Amino acid sequence: MNIPKILHKRKYEFLLAALLIHLFIAVLLYDLxxxxxxxxxLNMLILGIFSLxxxxxxxxxxxxxxxxLLALIIxxxxxxIYLKPTPLMMELINIAHIAFYCYIFIEVLRYLLKPSYINSDIVSASACGYLLLIEIGIFSMQxxxxxxxxxxxxIDTTSFTTIYLDIVYFCSITVTSIGFGDIVPSNHYAKLATSILGIAGQFYSVVLVGIMISKYTSETGNSSKK
Structure with a gap:
């Protein structure tokens, strides 16, 4: 079995699964x-392998x-686990994660703009882009x-884990424009960043719909000429 070939052939499906696990696996766990x-x-290792x-x-x-970047985020x-988490250490973690997810996000966007057809890879890559936007938002908010x-x-400040999980929730409902209001930004940095994240989520959705329509129109047009 050629694992690198499989990872390449199903790269967006694997990446989508890794992102979903990374963001929401805690819903199945009690012990934080x-x-x-x-x-x-383990999540970060899986995500690194599935992004190959x-x-x-x-x-x-x-x-x-x-x-x-992968080594840093792992x-x-x-x-x-072994050292007391200081604000400086948390900032380094956040910066490394932002850079990693932005790097993958750019590659996903490049792929979405290339083909003139719609297939399972395009659909999976579209979902990956949406989840990557949430990931970028999470570590920016952190x-x-x-x-x-x-x-x-x-935000539950019991530990850095509860802080992270609350920010995952906050960014998810911000990008999806749900906004329950149980967690709210309270200084101008957080307010403006939340505004940017919400706008980015809507912009991505609108542009994605435009790309999909363009690809579908191009595909049907080419089929009718044959």
Whole structure:
């Protein structure tokens, strides 16, 4: 079995599954310490492996950069298990995650703009882009949380894990425009970042619909000429 070939052929399906697991696996878990110490590093390792297919045809420098970011997002969170998490350490973790997810997000967008047809890869890549936008929002909000004073009201501050999970929830309902109001931004950094995230979510959805319609129109047009 050629695993690299399988990862490349089904790269967007695998990436979508890894993102869903990373964002929402905690809904199946009761022990948050187990989630932090075991599941989180395992999630990041799975996400790194399942993102290999997207970078399989990239240059050596791009692969090196991606692997450096992957190493950072795996080993920096593990260090929290053995060291007291300081604001500086949390900011480094957030910056590394933002860079990693932005890097993948850009590659997904490039792919969405290329083909003139719709297939399962396009649908999976579209969903990946949406979840990657949420991931970028999560670690951007965490950077604001640890870098400013009183950025949010309603977040469970029991541990950095509960903070993270509440921010996952907050970013998910912001991007989807649900906005229950149980967690709200309370300083201007958080308010503006939340506004940008909400606008980005709507913009992505609108542009994605336009891309899909364009691809479908192009595909049906080409079929009618044959």
């Amino acid at each position: 310490d187990f989630y932090t110490n075991i599941i989180w590093p 297919g997207i970078f399989s045809e990239k240059s050596r420098m791009q692969l090196i950069f991606k692997n450096i 080993f920096l969170p593990i260090s929290i 950077a604001i949380y640890y870098g400013t004073t009183n950025p949010f009201k309603g």
